[in-house]
Amino acid sequence: MLSSKSSRFAINSCRNSSRRVLTRKYFSTTHEECDVVIVGGGPAGLALASALGSKHSLRESLKVALVEAGDLSKVQNWVPADGTYSNRVVSLTNASQAFLNDIGSWSHIEMDRTAPIEEMQVWDGISDARIEFSAAEMSLSNPGQGMARLTEVLNLQRALLRHLELMPHVEVIDKTKVMGISPESVDGGWPLVQLENGRVLRSRLLVGADGLNSPVRSFAKIPTYGWAYDTHAIVATMFHSAKNPYHGPNTTAFQRFLPTGPIAFLPLSSTASSLVWSTKPDLAAALKNVEPSVLARMINAAFRLPEVSMRYLHDRIREAHQAGTPITDAEIKSEIQWREQSHSIGSNSAYSSAPFDMSEELLGIPPDGSELLPSLVTSIQPGTVASFPLRYNHTETYIGEGEGSRTVLVGDAAHTIHPLAGQGLNLGLGDVECLARVIQSAVLRGGDIGSYTSLLPYSRERYLENHKIMSACDKLHKLYSMSFGPVVSARSVGLEVLNEFDSIKAAFMMTAGSSPRVQRENGSLGGDLRSTAFNVAAKGVEGLTATAGVVQAMRGGLAGLAVNGLHSLLTAISSSQVKK
Amino acid sequence: MFPTALIRSSTVNAAEIAHFSRLSALWWDEHGEFSFLHKMNPVRMQFIREKLLEVAYDEQPENAVDPTKAGILHGLDVLDVGCGGGLLSESLTRLGARTTGIDASESNIAIARHHASLDPRLSQSLSYKHTPAESLLAEPKRYDVVCSMEVLEHVDNPALFLSTCAELLKPSGHLFLSTISRTPLAYLLTIFLAEKVLGKVADGTHTYSKYIKPSELIEFFTKYRSPSQDSRPWITRLYGGVPTRTEAEVRGLIFNPLQMGWMLAPKGAWGATECNYIFWTRKPALENVLNSMAQR
Numbered sequence: 124m125l126s127s128k129s130s131r132f133a134i135n136s137c138r139n140s141s142r143r144v145l146t147r148k149y150f151s152t153t154h155e156e157c158d159v160v161i162v163g164g165g166p167a168g169l170a171l172a173s174a175l176g177s178k179h180s181l182r183e184s185l186k187v188a189l190v191e192a193g194d195l196s197k198v199q200n201w202v203p204a205d206g207t208y209s210n211r212v213v214s215l216t217n218a219s220q221a222f223l224n225d226i227g228s229w230s231h232i233e234m235d236r237t238a239p240i241e242e243m244q245v246w247d248g249i250s251d252a253r254i255e256f257s258a259a260e261m262s263l264s265n266p267g268q269g270m271a272r273l274t275e276v277l278n279l280q281r282a283l284l285r286h287l288e289l290m291p292h293v294e295v296i297d298k299t300k301v302m303g304i305s306p307e308s309v310d311g312g313w314p315l316v317q318l319e320n321g322r323v324l325r326s327r328l329l330v331g332a333d334g335l336n337s338p339v340r341s342f343a344k345i346p347t348y349g350w351a352y353d354t355h356a357i358v359a360t361m362f363h364s365a366k367n368p369y370h371g372p373n374t375t376a377f378q379r380f381l382p383t384g385p386i387a388f389l390p391l392s393s394t395a396s397s398l399v400w401s402t403k404p405d406l407a408a409a410l411k412n413v414e415p416s417v418l419a420r421m422i423n424a425a426f427r428l429p430e431v432s433m434r435y436l437h438d439r440i441r442e443a444h445q446a447g448t449p450i451t452d453a454e455i456k457s458e459i460q461w462r463e464q465s466h467s468i469g470s471n472s473a474y475s476s477a478p479f480d481m482s483e484e485l486l487g488i489p490p491d492g493s494e495l496l497p498s499l500v501t502s503i504q505p506g507t508v509a510s511f512p513l514r515y516n517h518t519e520t521y522i523g524e525g526e527g528s529r530t531v532l533v534g535d536a537a538h539t540i541h542p543l544a545g546q547g548l549n550l551g552l553g554d555v556e557c558l559a560r561v562i563q564s565a566v567l568r569g570g571d572i573g574s575y576t577s578l579l580p581y582s583r584e585r586y587l588e589n590h591k592i593m594s595a596c597d598k599l600h601k602l603y604s605m606s607f608g609p610v611v612s613a614r615s616v617g618l619e620v621l622n623e624f625d626s627i628k629a630a631f632m633m634t635a636g637s638s639p640r641v642q643r644e645n646g647s648l649g650g651d652l653r654s655t656a657f658n659v660a661a662k663g664v665e666g667l668t669a670t671a672g673v674v675q676a677m678r679g680g681l682a683g684l685a686v687n688g689l690h691s692l693l694t695a696i697s698s699s700q701v702k703k
Numbered sequence: 704m705f706p707t708a709l710i711r712s713s714t715v716n717a718a719e720i721a722h723f724s725r726l727s728a729l730w731w732d733e734h735g736e737f738s739f740l741h742k743m744n745p746v747r748m749q750f751i752r753e754k755l756l757e758v759a760y761d762e763q764p765e766n767a768v769d770p771t772k773a774g775i776l777h778g779l780d781v782l783d784v785g786c787g788g789g790l791l792s793e794s795l796t797r798l799g800a801r802t803t804g805i806d807a808s809e810s811n812i813a814i815a816r817h818h819a820s821l822d823p824r825l826s827q828s829l830s831y832k833h834t835p836a837e838s839l840l841a842e843p844k845r846y847d848v849v850c851s852m853e854v855l856e857h858v859d860n861p862a863l864f865l866s867t868c869a870e871l872l873k874p875s876g877h878l879f880l881s882t883i884s885r886t887p888l889a890y891l892l893t894i895f896l897a898e899k900v901l902g903k904v905a906d907g908t909h910t911y912s913k914y915i916k917p918s919e920l921i922e923f924f925t926k927y928r929s930p931s932q933d934s935r936p937w938i939t940r941l942y943g944g945v946p947t948r949t950e951a952e953v954r955g956l957i958f959n960p961l962q963m964g965w966m967l968a969p970k971g972a973w974g975a976t977e978c979n980y981i982f983w984t985r986k987p988a989l990e991n992v993l994n995s996m997a998q999r
Contacts (some may be wrong), residue, residue, distance in 0.1 A: 180769075180772055
């Protein structure tokens with residue numbers, strides 16, 4: 124993608140050249156007329172191109188082009204070595220899967236490289252209060268498919284590209300930068316997208332699927348609002364021994380909320396899982412710098428040791444990193460052993476990391492409670508450790524106006540969120556599903572798909588929906604970053620209250636898109652499902668309100684405040700479901 | 704402007720034309736003066752689309768048009784009377800029609816032409832003419848579909864206007880009209896609220912006494928016979944004041960202030976046609992003419 128600096132320069136230079144073109148002849152032959160120009164070949168952009176290309180009724184009405192600076196043939200011809208996994212993974216909700224299936228892209232996914240998530244274990248690092256989600260108790264139409272499916276982003280992108288290859292009417296222009304975007308210099312003119320190779324695409328609708336620093340967004344002058352969390356996420360591919368037959372397959376996702384941020388263990392295959400560890404930037408830098416075996420030991424500890432010991436280990440690693448002598452495997456091993464002893468964690472306990480140094484044959488029946496924890500990580504796939512800063516971002520609108528009209532934003536160009544609920548890419552696919560539907564409906568009514576009137580239903584449906592899920596994730600992050608005593612005890616009550624209410628879990632998971640989205644071909648909603656969700660959510664919230672009252676009486680003002688926070692969050696979540 | 708003689712023989716109201724000419728530059732500002740029309744346009748198109756598909760299916764269920772196809776007007780000659788800035792004309796053209804948009808305001812036509820010139824998909828089959836509908840009668844060309852949206856309430860002598868639109872149709876052709884009913888509710892919403900209180904629509908856009916009730920339109924077509932055809936009236940039967948769906952249909956257009964959008968009311972919805980409504984009727988086919996001549 125363009126850096127903002129170069130794009131600003133490029134936009135200026137493009138404006139000059141386009142004016143020259145325009146003065147020569149108003150409808151100049153140097154422009155190529157396009158109905159939809161998608162900037163960005165990430166999952167959202169590719170999915171939009173596939174969705175529009177797959178709709179038979181749109182074929183003759185829309186000329187679609189996608190522009191990407193990178194080399195997409197590398198993605199399309201991606202052949203990973205056996206048993207290795209890319210570190211960028213996505214948990215596709217059932218709604219996202221249903222959408223990809225509808226447009227015909229899902230069949231191009233290599234299913235062997237996906238893993239269903241049938242259960243989630245989420246717990247608080249300080250109080251150990253735990254919440255369990257299981258697909259079996261979520262009244263899904265097909266519990267066997269799990270509540271989400273984990274796969275590599277590359278697997279998804281490759282599938283979309285393979286699907287697009289079957290659509291010659293959708294033009295994919297890769298290895299080509301967008302040099303600039305400028306408005307035509309006539310009243311009501313269309314955006315002109317100038318490409319590196321000299322081509323100029325005159326676009327009826329310009330879609331920004333171009334990520335966090337979206338050049339399309341800067342062209343449309345759409346303001347964005349957000350902040351950087353004081354948090355970086357470390358990702359890596361982890362190897363571990365296969366789960367013991369007593370525990371069944373590796374289909375449980377684990378997440379522990381530490382005060383430094385949540386650490387998540389996401390299953391990819393029986394012996395490989397993906398790490399998403401959100402933590403303080405300096406810790407992330409230190410952890411990225413240690414030997415792989417040290418990182419593996421730290422991951423095991425982060426899921427097992429009490430919070431006070433984790434704080435100690437964090438300090439040790441931070442100090443060693445600052446001193447320029449990264450901690451060694453032997454050092455961290457003895458530190459962890461000492462910590463386990465002082466917490467009286469015996470070598471037979473599920474919380475012990477002792478098996479890390481034992482050969483597999485020596486391991487017998489797993490100890491009690493080991494189903495509550497992820498498998499012990501034995502090694503890290505070389506070259507997969509990476510980190511990136513986390514941000515919360517939401518644009519003020521998704522549709523450009525005035526000089527920037529005929530633009531629309533999808534995916535990360537419109538919003539970025541904390542990855543703790545794994546919703547980022549799913550929100551983007553939700554945008555794409557909606558935008559494709561809105562475009563189709565406008566085309567069938569003879570609408571100009573670049574007009575504000577045609578696009579308004581898209582922003583109306585998605586903006587609030589995204590905002591609710593985004594602020595829910597943001598609030599969860601903040602709630603769990605606190606180690607302040609009364610808040611912790613209140614939130615442990617909150618979580619345990621949560622655990623009691625299957626209905627709330629169902630509502631939460633439905634919002635997170637676990638049940639396939641209702642078909643909305645003709646704009647009509649499945650009335651049955653909608654009202655069921657409403658009842659479920661209403662019942663749950665009612666129950667929680669009563670409990671919150673009790674807690675308030677028990678713990679007084681401050682604790683009540685935290686529960687109220689959780690309560691309002693749940694209300695937001697359930698009412699967003701009601702809206703659907 | 705037209706020669707005085709033309710104005711006298713047409714249904715064009717000079718004051719109305721002056722009013723819309725003043726506003727013409729605003730036609731394509733989707734947030735401005737005509738935002739209500741921009742939002743109404745997809746709903747009017749939805750009605751046109753659904754009605755034409757319904758008729759096509761009734762006539763030839765075995766090779767009816769694919770309802771998911773966009774170009775359902777392909778190959779049809781369509782006339783948009785009182786096209787304004789071309790909101791409806793452009794949409795009709797995108798569905799495949801060979802469209803002629805006419806308007807009595809020259810500045811409206813200029814705006815419509817400029818706007819259409821920006822869209823490469825329109826240049827082939829959309830043309831605009833600055834003329835009153837009456838002068839088209841002198842030309843031989845007749846149309847498969849005639850639309851006149853939000854125009855009826857602005858013309859003088861609506862009966863003459865309706866028969867002009869009717870005469871411009873080919874046999875079996877479709878007439879679509881949308882307008883406002885003459886009810887206290889319509890006065891409250893379209894004049895008192897929209898113009899006087901909220902100022903969403905320019906003051907003086909509407910005149911209450913010019914509003915026409917759906918029953919009056921239906922009554923007109925139960926009596927109206929095409930002079931050139933000498934056939935049956937366009938509407939032959941009424942059941943409790945309601946025509947059969949193969950001869951005519953009235954549907955309410957309802958503005959939802961919470962969503963700031965229009966919706967097409969379901970068929971026969973109670974009270975739905977008390978304010979804005981859309982009307983469809985159809986010119987009798989030639990066979991009917993032959994039949995009625997044979998009977999005599």
